[in-house]
Amino acid sequence: MTNFGFTILKERHIDYDGNDKSIAEYICEREPSFRTCIECGCCSATCTTGNFTRFSLREMNILLKRGENDIVREQISKCMLCGKCTLVCPRGVNTRNVILLAREAFQKQLKNAV
Ligand code: SF4
Numbered sequence: 001m002t003n004f005g006f007t008i009l010k011e012r013h014i015d016y017d018g019n020d021k022s023i024a025e026y027i028c029e030r031e032p033s034f035r036t037c038i039e040c041g042c043c044s045a046t047c048t049t050g051n052f053t054r055f056s057l058r059e060m061n062i063l064l065k066r067g068e069n070d071i072v073r074e075q076i077s078k079c080m081l082c083g084k085c086t087l088v089c090p091r092g093v094n095t096r097n098v099i100l101l102a103r104e105a106f107q108k109q110l111k112n113a114v
Pocket residue numbers: 036037038039040041042043044057058061088089090091092093095
């Protein structure tokens with residue numbers, strides 16, 4: 001490994017190779033528009049839930065793509081499925097379906113673990 005003369009704190013590491021990206025893959029297979037998200041944050045800016053709680057769809061999308069699923073699993077049920085985020089997304093991501101699929105994937109994962 002190259003020695004740059006500094007290191008990144010362990011808690012700041014993003015382990016792309018080691019993380020579980022199966023939830024993001026499950027979503028992309030069924031809702032390909034998820035791939036086109038540019039993480040602009042328009043969805044979060046208009047989010048009904050985000051107005052009242054600490055919930056950000058932009059953050060959820062980023063974490064899912066990184067395979068950092070724990071926070072998403074915890075937070076995703078907060079979404080009320082109102083669909084405002086879908087209306088404003090400049091990339092035409094079907095965000096509402098992304099959320100439904102993420103919930104479905106987490107449930108399947110849970111069932112398989114039992
Ligand atoms: S508005 Fe669309 S492109 Fe922007 S972060 Fe949300 S899902 Fe991604």
